[in-house]
Amino acid sequence: MNQNTPPEEFTGDLELGKPKTEAAGMTAIAKSFEHVLRGTGVGRGWKALVNLNQKDGFDCPSCAWPDPDGKRSAIAEYCESGAKAVADEVMTKHTASPVLFQRYSVADLLEKSDLWLGQQGRLTQPMILRPGATHYVPIEWPDAFQLIADQLNALDSPNEAIFYTSGRTSNEAAYLYQLFVKMFGTNNMPDCSNMCHESTTVALTETLGLGKATVTYEDYEAADVVMIMGQNPGTTAPRMLTPMEKMKRNGGKIIAVNPLHEAGLLAFKYPQSPRDMLLGGEKLTDVFLQVRINSDLALLKAMCKLLLEEEKKAPGKVLDKHFIDTYTSGYEDFVKSLDHFDLNDLAAQCGLTVAQIQEAVDLFKYTPKLVIIWAMGLTQHKNGVATISELINLLLLKGSIGIKGGGASPIRGHSNVQGDRTMGVYEKPKPELLAALEKEFKFTPPHEHGYDAVAAVKAMHEGKAKVFFGLGGNFAMAVSDTNYTGEALRRCKLTVHVSTKLNRSHLIHGETALILPCLGRTDQDVQATGPQFVSCESTTGVVAQSHGVVEAVSPHLKSEVAIVAGLAKATLNGRSTVDWDSLTADYDRIRELIAKTVDGFESYNEKVRKPGGFYIPNGPRQRDFAKTSDGKAQFTVNVPTRHELQTGNLLLMTIRSQDQFNTTVYANDDRYRGVYNERRVVFMHADDIANLGLQEKQVVDMHSTYDGMTRTAHRFIVVPYDIPRGCVAAYYPETNVLVPIDQMAEKSNTPISKSIVVTITPTNE
Ligand SMILES: Nc1nc2c(c(=O)[nH]1)N[C@H]1C(S)=C(S)[C@@H](COP(=O)(O)OP(=O)(O)OC[C@H]3O[C@@H](n4cnc5c(=O)[nH]c(N)nc54)[C@H](O)[C@@H]3O)O[C@H]1N2
Numbered sequence: 001m002n003q004n005t006p007p008e009e010f011t012g013d014l015e016l017g018k019p020k021t022e023a024a025g026m027t028a029i030a031k032s033f034e035h036v037l038r039g040t041g042v043g044r045g046w047k048a049l050v051n052l053n054q055k056d057g058f059d060c061p062s063c064a065w066p067d068p069d070g071k072r073s074a075i076a077e078y079c080e081s082g083a084k085a086v087a088d089e090v091m092t093k094h095t096a097s098p099v100l101f102q103r104y105s106v107a108d109l110l111e112k113s114d115l116w117l118g119q120q121g122r123l124t125q126p127m128i129l130r131p132g133a134t135h136y137v138p139i140e141w142p143d144a145f146q147l148i149a150d151q152l153n154a155l156d157s158p159n160e161a162i163f164y165t166s167g168r169t170s171n172e173a174a175y176l177y178q179l180f181v182k183m184f185g186t187n188n189m190p191d192c193s194n195m196c197h198e199s200t201t202v203a204l205t206e207t208l209g210l211g212k213a214t215v216t217y218e219d220y221e222a223a224d225v226v227m228i229m230g231q232n233p234g235t236t237a238p239r240m241l242t243p244m245e246k247m248k249r250n251g252g253k254i255i256a257v258n259p260l261h262e263a264g265l266l267a268f269k270y271p272q273s274p275r276d277m278l279l280g281g282e283k284l285t286d287v288f289l290q291v292r293i294n295s296d297l298a299l300l301k302a303m304c305k306l307l308l309e310e311e312k313k314a315p316g317k318v319l320d321k322h323f324i325d326t327y328t329s330g331y332e333d334f335v336k337s338l339d340h341f342d343l344n345d346l347a348a349q350c351g352l353t354v355a356q357i358q359e360a361v362d363l364f365k366y367t368p369k370l371v372i373i374w375a376m377g378l379t380q381h382k383n384g385v386a387t388i389s390e391l392i393n394l395l396l397l398k399g400s401i402g403i404k405g406g407g408a409s410p411i412r413g414h415s416n417v418q419g420d421r422t423m424g425v426y427e428k429p430k431p432e433l434l435a436a437l438e439k440e441f442k443f444t445p446p447h448e449h450g451y452d453a454v455a456a457v458k459a460m461h462e463g464k465a466k467v468f469f470g471l472g473g474n475f476a477m478a479v480s481d482t483n484y485t486g487e488a489l490r491r492c493k494l495t496v497h498v499s500t501k502l503n504r505s506h507l508i509h510g511e512t513a514l515i516l517p518c519l520g521r522t523d524q525d526v527q528a529t530g531p532q533f534v535s536c537e538s539t540t541g542v543v544a545q546s547h548g549v550v551e552a553v554s555p556h557l558k559s560e561v562a563i564v565a566g567l568a569k570a571t572l573n574g575r576s577t578v579d580w581d582s583l584t585a586d587y588d589r590i591r592e593l594i595a596k597t598v599d600g601f602e603s604y605n606e607k608v609r610k611p612g613g614f615y616i617p618n619g620p621r622q623r624d625f626a627k628t629s630d631g632k633a634q635f636t637v638n639v640p641t642r643h644e645l646q647t648g649n650l651l652l653m654t655i656r657s658q659d660q661f662n663t664t665v666y667a668n669d670d671r672y673r674g675v676y677n678e679r680r681v682v683f684m685h686a687d688d689i690a691n692l693g694l695q696e697k698q699v700v701d702m703h704s705t706y707d708g709m710t711r712t713a714h715r716f717i718v719v720p721y722d723i724p725r726g727c728v729a730a731y732y733p734e735t736n737v738l739v740p741i742d743q744m745a746e747k748s749n750t751p752i753s754k755s756i757v758v759t760i761t762p763t764n765e
């Protein structure tokens, strides 16, 4: 078997049902309870659930959706996904203790599925895999820190080390981590953002001066029209459906842009509403644009062209000329450039008619209260940055930025991925932060940009980097080109993972490997001065505290703060002015340092203690675009990409199922899409199945060929599905073997996980 990829076996009993036409409802609530209570023991599970997203409880580890600013209902502030993420963390029935590692060698564990690895429960003790050993064995914390410190200090240059972050890390841990890494001497800080919303960050920073959402929670409910592009909210941000339902009841309209009729886009049943339960849910989408994969740029351009035509028909009613004149630059060039594009051609690229696009434009032509929401369906393409810049063009035409009920709303994935960046986890650190750190801590931080995720893999592959340290995440499975990435990790001298749960990255290891088990979001965190809390930033820029509530499964777990501080102390060994132990003892002291060095965090300890937290400064929300190249919001000229597919070629998007959180698989079902007991499936249009001479449920291989090299993902079952011709979909991470390491979005380097050209052939059994 291939040592770098998950096993390719089927469960053997794929069941296909009808895809659902609504999300949430009682089933979702029932499923939530089922998941939590099954694995946790009733007391722990309840304790965790009732504290989830309450103002004095903990921040849901699942996604970065914001909490309502006002009152919260006691039970509704979690969703099925959140409940599963909590269950996954608080489960106690099993633990991945030293007994497990004694029983199974690394080779044995490699043959287990990702589902099985996750089901082993929480890690309980630091473990080490020594050079040439077959099994992980326990190691004491001080020895682990010393071993990593010795390896780091033995490198020829600090730039031979890589420090990855996944987005669950708290602000406090993230801040210490980036401080330590900069003091060690490198900016090699790739993070999961590099594979996620980096295209968003780049596009928004260029066009508006800040890489974050311009909306607040209230804007969703106040909008007249919300356009949801490239996102599957029923699965990946179910709580978003609550304000959507409210805005609909206020008379608002929803436009959905997606190659799939995702259940969460169609209708929503509010589980606490007797009316919904009796009468059925609220229809959500008013205009559904079933676009071809990666045609969104063409669609947005067509919408801009139609808006200009509408403005000619009703001058002064459609475009916000005052906003354009006062706050933007590049308008004339942008308008001129639209002449080069033909409406019918643009519509055809999307697989739509002009009339369908007009129907959507009619909903928002006379109102600026337009919110555009987007996620991975826009970011993970070669032209991700261009597409998002085009989306900004549309909002600028309407003057929709910096008004109540309007704006740009990327939905971040991991619960604190945005906060980690704010705290300085970034391979291209901001000069202001470097200057502040230099002043406060009296050292010279490195200015040279570091490796992002893809560059880090290449550096390890080429032997330029030799130590990989991961603060959370599952790098081996999350990055593209699984075999290449696996080989890169295997070439390291040392790989270290700070983790809550066992995952495949622990098994695809360097010469020496360490697993350092940490507290999760739900766990109580008690340090020398008493119980501590941490804080996180939501997708709308609210920073709030999070208190763990359940007792840790093992006395050997350390908090991420304690781990980072322990490592910093051992590695820098007197070379820093920081008292790492005192910071671990009292997280208020970390927040004091953040207050002194990070913009917008003045009086952090005070503000974060206010119920509900506080908003950090956001220029674009106030129509302040001072941080762009000329101080104005930028219109940009972007050209749609044509995917000229040769016969037999299809465009593959790699997507999430209902029962996974990124690389963590909770179960093999995808209820909303009607798929049960199996993840190795490929969704195809019936005509494409017929054209290729395939049958429903036939077993096939998928191949991608780039730069003369063919990569293959073996054994997927064909599922006929309502998807545009020429487009196919399959689950990530199983399909990451097909994404070439060199195929990234322009300017953001995000792997092209949503538009991979593939061919499909029957598997030779
Ligand atoms: N339950 C659960 N929740 C999660 C996660 C999880 O794995 N499970 N992951 C978290 C993370 S880190 C993230 S980043 C978010 C991800 O949240 P999403 O972006 O919603 O997740 P994906 O499954 O990647 O779905 C992408 C959606 O985009 C559509 N799509 C794909 N290509 C295109 C395209 O070219 N154009 C358009 N218009 N649509 C397209 C797909 O059909 C799908 O509906 O979710 C977060 N929340």
Ligand SMILES: Nc1nc2c(c(=O)[nH]1)N[C@H]1C(S)=C(S)[C@@H](COP(=O)(O)OP(=O)(O)OC[C@H]3O[C@@H](n4cnc5c(=O)[nH]c(N)nc54)[C@H](O)[C@@H]3O)O[C@H]1N2
Residues within 6 Å of the ligand: 166, 167, 168, 169, 192, 193, 195, 196, 197, 376, 380, 413, 414, 471, 472, 473, 474, 475, 477, 478, 479, 480, 498, 499, 500, 501, 502, 503, 518, 519, 520, 521, 560, 654, 655, 656, 661, 662, 663, 664, 732, 733, 735, 736, 739, 753
């Ligand atoms: N083909 C393809 N590839 C993709 C994507 C895609 O859509 N398609 N999506 C991309 C996206 S959007 C993202 S964000 C990345 C995700 O990439 P990652 O963030 O690297 O992956 P996760 O699966 O979220 O990481 C799960 C692991 O994190 C650890 N963990 C969980 N909670 C904690 C915690 O509180 N602390 C610590 N220290 N560890 C914890 C657990 O051990 C668990 O096994 O994948 C990317 N890769």
Ligand SMILES: [Mo]
Residues within 6 Å of the ligand: 192, 195, 196, 197, 412, 413, 414
């Ligand atoms: Mo993500």
